[in-house]
Amino acid sequence: MAKKLMKGNEAIGEAAIHAGAARYFAYPITPQTEVAEYLARRMPEVGGVFLQAESELGAANMIFGAASSGKRVFTSSSSPGVSLMSEALSYITSAELPCVFINVCRAGPGLGGILPSQGDYFQATRASGHGDFHLIVLAPSTVQEAVEHMMIAFDLSDKYRNPVMIFADGLIGQMMEPVDFDAIKPGTPADHSAWATTGAKGREKHVIKTLYLNPLDNEAHNRHLAAKYVEITKNEQKHEIYGGLGKPSLILTAFGTSARVCKTAVDVLNEEGIDIALFRPISIYPFPAKALDVLSRKQHVKQFLDVEMNNGQMIEDIRLYTRSAKPISFFGRQGGIVPSPEEIIDEIRKVMIVDKPKKKAAKK
Amino acid sequence: MAANTIFEKPVAMTDNHTHYCPGCTHGVAHRLVAEVLDELGMRERTIGVAPVGCSVLCYNYFDCDFLEAAHGRAPAFATGMKRVCPEKIVFAYQGDGDLASIGGNEILHAANRGEKITVIFVNNAIYGMTGGQMAPTTLPGQVTTTSPMGRDVELTGWPIRMRELLSSLRTPAYIARGSIHSPQESIITKQYVRKAFQYQDKNTCFSMVEILSTCPTNWGMTPTDSTKWLKENMIPYYPLGELKTPEGGDGNFERMTGISE
Numbered sequence: 251m252a253k254k255l256m257k258g259n260e261a262i263g264e265a266a267i268h269a270g271a272a273r274y275f276a277y278p279i280t281p282q283t284e285v286a287e288y289l290a291r292r293m294p295e296v297g298g299v300f301l302q303a304e305s306e307l308g309a310a311n312m313i314f315g316a317a318s319s320g321k322r323v324f325t326s327s328s329s330p331g332v333s334l335m336s337e338a339l340s341y342i343t344s345a346e347l348p349c350v351f352i353n354v355c356r357a358g359p360g361l362g363g364i365l366p367s368q369g370d371y372f373q374a375t376r377a378s379g380h381g382d383f384h385l386i387v388l389a390p391s392t393v394q395e396a397v398e399h400m401m402i403a404f405d406l407s408d409k410y411r412n413p414v415m416i417f418a419d420g421l422i423g424q425m426m427e428p429v430d431f432d433a434i435k436p437g438t439p440a441d442h443s444a445w446a447t448t449g450a451k452g453r454e455k456h457v458i459k460t461l462y463l464n465p466l467d468n469e470a471h472n473r474h475l476a477a478k479y480v481e482i483t484k485n486e487q488k489h490e491i492y493g494g495l496g497k498p499s500l501i502l503t504a505f506g507t508s509a510r511v512c513k514t515a516v517d518v519l520n521e522e523g524i525d526i527a528l529f530r531p532i533s534i535y536p537f538p539a540k541a542l543d544v545l546s547r548k549q550h551v552k553q554f555l556d557v558e559m560n561n562g563q564m565i566e567d568i569r570l571y572t573r574s575a576k577p578i579s580f581f582g583r584q585g586g587i588v589p590s591p592e593e594i595i596d597e598i599r600k601v602m603i604v605d606k607p608k609k610k611a612a613k614k
Numbered sequence: 615m616a617a618n619t620i621f622e623k624p625v626a627m628t629d630n631h632t633h634y635c636p637g638c639t640h641g642v643a644h645r646l647v648a649e650v651l652d653e654l655g656m657r658e659r660t661i662g663v664a665p666v667g668c669s670v671l672c673y674n675y676f677d678c679d680f681l682e683a684a685h686g687r688a689p690a691f692a693t694g695m696k697r698v699c700p701e702k703i704v705f706a707y708q709g710d711g712d713l714a715s716i717g718g719n720e721i722l723h724a725a726n727r728g729e730k731i732t733v734i735f736v737n738n739a740i741y742g743m744t745g746g747q748m749a750p751t752t753l754p755g756q757v758t759t760t761s762p763m764g765r766d767v768e769l770t771g772w773p774i775r776m777r778e779l780l781s782s783l784r785t786p787a788y789i790a791r792g793s794i795h796s797p798q799e800s801i802i803t804k805q806y807v808r809k810a811f812q813y814q815d816k817n818t819c820f821s822m823v824e825i826l827s828t829c830p831t832n833w834g835m836t837p838t839d840s841t842k843w844l845k846e847n848m849i850p851y852y853p854l855g856e857l858k859t860p861e862g863g864d865g866n867f868e869r870m871t872g873i874s875e
Contacts, residue, residue, distance in 0.1 A: 273698050299697050303690070304723035311687035311720070315663070315694025318681050323698065341684050447679035447695070449702055451658035457673045459664075459682035 253428035258393045258418065259284035261429045262326065262352060263292065265400035268431060270439050271322035271350065272298025275312040277305055277331060280364040281420040282354035285326040306331035310338030310351075317347035318458050320446030322404050322439050326352035328420075329370050330361065332378065339413060340379030344460040344475070348407035348442070350400070351385070352416045354423035357586035365586025366420035366507055371563035374417050375535040382472055384479050386414040386486060387535040389505040393427035401434050408440035410482055417534060419559065421507045421588060482536055489538035493520050494527030497550035500602055502528045503542075503568050504557040507588060512557055514591035519598060526598060534564070539571040546572035552603050554578040557594060559587070577603070624648035626657045628677045637830035637837025640668060642794045643736050644675055646804045646825075647707070650811055651678065660703040661695055663688040665717075667709040668742040686717025689724035692731040703814060705732040710751040711741045714774050718750075721780070725820050728785040732810045733822040735776060738829040739848060746832030750774045753847055758832070773851060777824045781858040786819045790856040793826035793849060795841040806856065819860045826852055 256264070263285045266274065272293060276286045286302065293300035299316075303309035309325050316323040327335055332353045342349060353374060357367035374387045386406050390396035396418055403414040447456045462468035492509075493516035504512045509530040516528050529545060531538050545551060553576050556565040562580045569578060581597040583589045623629075626648035634640045651657045660678045664670055666685035673680035683691045688706035696704040713721050713735050724731065740758055741747040748758040748765055751773050755764040765773075777791045788810055792803025803825055810821035826848050828840035835843060 275694060275697075301693070301697055304719055307687070308690045308693075308720055308723065311684060311690035312694030312697070314683075314687075315681060315691035315696075316698045318661075318691075318695055319698050321698050323694070337684055338687075447661045447681060448699065449659035449661065450677070450679050455673075455677055455679050457680045457682070459673065459680075461670060461682060 253430045255426055256393065256429045257284055257424065257426050258396060259354065259423045260288040261393050261397050262400060262416070262418070262423075263288040264431070265397040265434070266324050266350070267292065267296055267298065268434060269322065269401050269404040269436050271324050271404055272296050273316055273321060273323040274299065274325065275301045275303050275309045275316065275323070276325045276327065277303050277309050279306070279328045279331045281356055281366075281423050282326050282328045282352070284423070285352070306334035307337065310335035313349050314338055314342050314345065314347060317342065317349040318447045320442030320448065322348070324350040324352070326354065328354045328356045329358050329367070332370065332373065336373070336379040339385065340381050340383060341460050342413050343379075343383040343385065344381065344471070345458050346411040347413070347458070348404075348411055348440070350403045350407055350414050350416065352418060355417065355419040357584065363586040364420065366559060366588055367584070367586055368419060368506060368508060368559040368563070369584070370417070371534065371558070371560060374415055375537070378415070383475060384482075384535055386410065386412055386482060387417050387533065388414065388488075389417045389532060389534045390422060391506050391510040391530065393422060393425065394429055394433075396422055397429055397431070398434055401436050404439070405437035406486065408437070410478055412478065412482070417506065419507050420586070486533055487536050487538040487540060488532035489541045490530040490532060491541075491545070492516060492528040492530060495520055495523070495525040498525045498527035499550055499552040500526040500598060501545060501551055501554050502526065502557055502594075502598075503554055503564065504528065505531045505534055505564060508557045508559050511589055511591055512594060515594040515598065518591065518595055531564070537567045537571065542568070542571045546575055552576060553601070555598060555601055556580050557589065558582045559589070560584060624652045626651040626677050628675055630674050632675055633671060634668065635831040637828060637840055638668070639738075639794045639827040640672075640736065642800060643734065643825050643827060644672060646794070646800065646807050647705070647734055648676060649804065650808045653808070654811055654815065656703045656811065656815070659701070660705065663691045663695070663704070663706040665706070665708040665712040666743075667712050669707055669709060669736065670743070672707055686712050686715070687720055688712065689717065689720040689729070689731070689733065693724050693727070693729050696729060696731050700730070700817075703732075703811065705734060705811070707734045708736070709742065710735070710737045710739065710749045714750040714776050721776070725780045725787060725822065726783050726785050728787065728820050730814050730817050731820060732814050734807065735822055735824040736827050737776070737824055737852065738827040739773070740829050740832045742829050742832055753851060775852060777822075777852070777857050780822060786860040786863075787858050788813045788819055788821040788856070788860060789858040791824040791826065791852060791854050793844065793854055795826065795828065795844045799854070813860065824852070826854075
């Protein structure tokens with residue numbers, strides 16, 4: 251099959267079918283509604299399940315019920331809807347149910363706007379619900395990468411029995427790009443018969459629960475989950491280093507759509523002979539801490555410039571994993587505005603530390 | 615002399631002792647469901663969904679696969695499970711705070727979509743597990759910890775009749791209300807429960823059986839006084855019987871709404 255021109259939201263829906271997850275529950279919200287519209291037509295063709303829920307609360311809790319069968323299931327939403335889904339994310343993570351959530355992030359807070367944003371970085375990586383838990387979060391920066399992430403997401407979700415979130419934004423959801431489905435490698439859905447609730451025929455009953463009234467039992471459960479996050483953090487860090495002329499002195503840090511714009515800025519300045527590069531986290535949980543740590547220790551790296559479509563959220567991870575060893579500045583656009591390469595280039599020129607020629611010691 | 619077994623615990627129930635208070639009727643409601651699962655041979659293909667409330671631990675007493683839902687979301691859990699496994703029997707067991715208050719939207723839309731699930735709705739007119747607060751089903755004047763002077767309908771509205779509310783939906787369904795304050799009513803209620811599961815098995819319709827129940831602890835009464843109070847106060851407001859049947863067709867809808875097409 252040749253490359254096909256597809257809208258990001260539709261490509262994400264098609265990718266799930268390729269991943270063996272033709273079971274989808276969701277509620278309309280801009281800018282991700284095309285996932286539902288595409289699948290409403292497509293699921294009957296492949297014998298899949300499509301259901302428009304009464305709300306994002308309903309959709310996310312249907313995902314709990316459906317994922318309990320052990321079959322691959324998924325949902326999608328955008329920021330205000332993901333807030334409503336956060337209740338279920340807490341329960342699903344505690345119950346260790348594999349499933350995939352997609353956030354086509356829009357500008358907040360509140361109703362905010364319907365244009366692209368990265369304002370949910372904290373929500374995705376820190377606090378999508380009550381209690382002590384983490385999602386695995388992948389942040390694609392192109393439609394093709396979003397499709398590839400869907401394959402990885404279902405596999406990771408199966409492997410760790412933990413929900414995986416695809417953190418896209420309105421730009422990735424709405425733009426059309428050529429997609430190559432031949433290039434993707436769908437994994438094999440795992441065998442979950444040891445815990446799935448499919449009827450207690452010829453076996454002991456299976457109960458999927460999150461209530462641990464005995465604090466010792468609950469602590470043991472929390473420690474079990476924490477040990478899983480340690481494993482995930484050890485094994486699943488993904489990043490890309492882009493551009494540079496050998497010894498970049500300034501490192502841009504950005505993910506998703508803002509990283510994509512940064513690549514253009516890097517190309518332009520590298521062309522001019524200015525040695526800068528981009529560090530792009532692909533997994534934002536676990537954060538690619540090891541790679542950033544190594545980069546921050548290089549002598550030629552003098553500073554970082556973090557670029558995000560928010561007020562500065564990932565920058566906290568940049569500070570953490572560089573140990574703030576080098577100066578870190580921030581450039582962000584909010585409200586649904588995608589920064590232009592030109593304004594990023596201007597910002598780089600403004601903040602770039604240029605080594606001044608050392609003055610020779612004055613002779614007495 | 616050979617002994618004949620004349621009474622047995624249903625296979626669909628475990629040997630665990632329940633944690634329910636003396637005089638609480640959850641145990642009776644559990645037993646009716648378990649007997650029906652046995653009689654219809656459904657246990658090995660049934661998945662139950664437990665609520666939040668006193669019966670959150672009901673999976674300790676039923677011997678079939680179970681999910682434990684978030685508060686009010688049991689119909690959404692059941693929907694998800696049934697849609698991906700339509701060959702299974704899926705039932706939600708919910709109390710009145712869970713179903714009629716925090717889960718109002720989930721039950722309304724599950725019923726309206728005609729999900730092929732069964733809901734056992736235990737209505738005891740009060741929040742049990744949190745210690746006796748006012749529910750949407752609390753009767754006018756009824757004293758609870760959050761209506762200490764008695765429920766004032768001017769401030770909090772009238773109790774919701776879920777059987778009547780859901781029966782007004784056009785989508786075919788089986789919706790009945792029974793009571794378990796006496797052996798006679800328990801036998802009738804079991805027939806409703808049986809029908810509800812049979813309709814699901816035939817893929818006919820959504821089914822819900824509301825079961826009027828007692829809560830002696832939070833009502834502040836003896837078990838005997840509680841059954842008397844239920845009979846004298848709840849049944850006049852919550853009349854018993856089948857209000858909507860799939861065979862009733864549009865008749866149900868017309869009767870409930872006065873609208874005919």
